Amino acid sequence: MSHLSLRAVLITVAVFLLASVAAFSDSQVRTVRLSFVKGDVQIxxxxxxxxxxxxxxxxxxxxxxxxA
Incomplete structure (x- = not known):
């Protein structure tokens, strides 16, 4: 593989990785964890x-x- 094609592959991979990080950070769904349970609790x-x-x-x- 020549240096030019290796550089092009690395740049392409970096662009896709940065795009995927940006897509995950735009999520509007909030997630929390249940931290206390007393008795029967259902979801x-x-x-x-x-x-x-x-x-x-x-x-x-x-x-x-x-x-509850």
Whole structure:
């Protein structure tokens, strides 16, 4: 591989990596973790219509509902 084509490949890879980092940083969805559970706690995720058991340290995304 010549130096010119190797340089072109490295520049292309760098551009794609920077573009992917920028795409991830623009996400508007907030995620938190469940830090305290006492008794029975259930979660309904935004994409589901059913409640399921929630456990400590469970990631909770925007649009989810909790009930105790």
């Amino acid at each position: 309904e995720r935004g994409s589901s219509q059913q409640f399921e058991n929630a456990m400590l340290n469970l990631p909770i995304t925007q649009g989810s509902r909790l009930r």
